Amino acid sequence: NESEPVWSPCGHYIAYTTNNDIGISVLSSTGGTPIQISSIGRSPFWSPDSKYFGFEWEDGIFISEFKGGSKSSCIVKGITAKSYASWSPNGQYIIFWDRTQRKIQKLSLADTTISSIYLLPSGEEIYGISVSVDRQKMLLSKGPFGGTKDLYEAEIDLESLTLLDDPIPISVTTTDDIDVTISPSGNEVAFTARSIERHLWQFPIDKISGDLIEKKGKKITETGRLNYYPSSTMDGSIVIWTSHRSGMGQLYLKDLNSNKIQKVTTEWGRNIREVFACFGDNSQVYFSSTTGGSYQLWQVFFVGSVGLNITTTKNPTSDAGPIVSHDGQSLIFYS
Numbered sequence: 001n002e003s004e005p006v007w008s009p010c011g012h013y014i015a016y017t018t019n020n021d022i023g024i025s026v027l028s029s030t031g032g033t034p035i036q037i038s039s040i041g042r043s044p045f046w047s048p049d050s051k052y053f054g055f056e057w058e059d060g061i062f063i064s065e066f067k068g069g070s071k072s073s074c075i076v077k078g079i080t081a082k083s084y085a086s087w088s089p090n091g092q093y094i095i096f097w098d099r100t101q102r103k104i105q106k107l108s109l110a111d112t113t114i115s116s117i118y119l120l121p122s123g124e125e126i127y128g129i130s131v132s133v134d135r136q137k138m139l140l141s142k143g144p145f146g147g148t149k150d151l152y153e154a155e156i157d158l159e160s161l162t163l164l165d166d167p168i169p170i171s172v173t174t175t176d177d178i179d180v181t182i183s184p185s186g187n188e189v190a191f192t193a194r195s196i197e198r199h200l201w202q203f204p205i206d207k208i209s210g211d212l213i214e215k216k217g218k219k220i221t222e223t224g225r226l227n228y229y230p231s232s233t234m235d236g237s238i239v240i241w242t243s244h245r246s247g248m249g250q251l252y253l254k255d256l257n258s259n260k261i262q263k264v265t266t267e268w269g270r271n272i273r274e275v276f277a278c279f280g281d282n283s284q285v286y287f288s289s290t291t292g293g294s295y296q297l298w299q300v301f302f303v304g305s306v307g308l309n310i311t312t313t314k315n316p317t318s319d320a321g322p323i324v325s326h327d328g329q330s331l332i333f334y335s
Contacts, residue, residue, distance in 0.1 A: 004043050009184070010050040013066075017042040024055050026066075038064060038072060043082060048091045056083045061096055061107075076107060076114070084126055088161060089133045095161065097126035104129060104140075106161055118154075118163045128180035128191065131161065139189060140167055141180045151177045151191060198226050200241055202256070220254065231278045234326075240264060240277045240285060249273040251287060253303060265300055265307050274298075276321045280328055286310075288320040288333075295320045297333060311335075 002025075005016040011029060015037070018025040024038040041055030041062060054063040055072075061083050064072040076083070081099035088095055093106040095117065104118040104126065120126065120142065127149045128141035138156045143149035152167030171177045176194040183190065201217035221227040224245030232239045236256070243252045251264035251274045264285055265274065275295075277287035285300040289307070295318045298307040311319045311333075322333040 004179075006044055006046060006181075008046045008050040009048050013050070015044040015046065015053055017044065024053065037066065040072070043084070045086050047087045048089055052087075054085055054087070054094065056085060061085050061094065063094075075112070081125075084129045086129055086131065089131060089135050093161065095129060095131065097129060099125065117156075117161055118167075127176070127178040130180050130182045130189075131156070132182050132186045133184060134186060135161065137182070137186075138163065138167075139170075139180045139182055141178045141191065142167070143176075148196060149176050149178050151180055151189070196225065198228055200227050200230050200239070202239075220256070229275050229277070231276075233279045233282050238279070238282060240279065242273075242275050242277070249275060251277050251285070253285075262303060264303050266304060278322055278324055280324045286322040286324060286331060288322065294318060297322055297331075 001020045003017045005014050007014055007029070013026050014029055015024055015026045018036065021042050022040065023036055024041045024044045025034045025036045027034045037053070038055060041057045043056045045054045047053070051066055052063055053066050054061060059077060059079050060074045061076040061079065062072040062074050064070060075094065076096065078100055079096065079098050081097070083096040085094055085096035088106070092110065093108055095104065095106050098105045102120045103116045105114050106117050107114050123144050124142055125145050126140060126142050130139045135158050136155060138154050140152045140154065141149045142152055150169050151171040153170045154167040155164045156162060157164055176196055177191050178194060179192040181190050199219055199221045202220050203217040204213040205211060206213055220239065221243070224243045226244040228242055230239055230241040238253060238255055240251060240253045242249045245252070246263070250272065252261055253264050254261045264277070273290045275288050277285055279285060283302045285303070287298055288295045289298050296309055297311040297319045299310050300307050317335060319333055319335045322331055324331055
């Protein structure tokens, strides 16, 4: 399970993540036997002079001498996600994604101060950062949390490395475009284009502790590229979810005993997105659906019937995430 290869700037070595995402190994670019240079870490990156390498591990960023045998030192903690860190071309900064702060940050290696390069819009995340050798361009792979990522290009200030303007998209959303890197010449870009599928899985849990009883789940959807937002009846026999198998997001129901699947609502000839469904009982369903760009709550009295709009407003709003009380008398939702 070897992944995340990165060429050293000197061109002599390739570092990569090995052993099921634990540890960094290096290989001569001419071939030969790999050597493990760190027993911990993943997502390696090099200093411009190829004398140091960095990696991400346990919500932190570490750096170490490549051939010095020194102990790795942690330079940033609390990033809470893969950092996609890289050394700045002038060797003075480490640039990284800080999910906690929702910012792309730079760490000064001279005085260890951290400052912001770019604040992400709410609800977005980073999946790759690369700076051109001339320090005039930055490429980002970014997009909504859990959604499809695109490549973006931005001009940056030569010294501060801060973005001079909002990033401009340079790829088209047909796949996840992630792990972006600019070639040393500055003329080419490499990235991973990843096809996205999401399916629902079922895991048995301990009713008292809530812990998983088994680590291996059972896949319960096979059709449609995107299946998400599951909910179930109180007895767990029926599951409802949003699927893109026949539209931009409509509700489907599966009886886990018979494995029978059916669409919850009838077609009513409008561009809809049905999400956040929950059961009132085994046949009655509440959910959120788009109407004129806003989300409103709907109710289906029995599966296959036309939905009834139960919240309406003249103003744009978001009525979402309904939950039915255990006695079935109250409906709680976000607005």
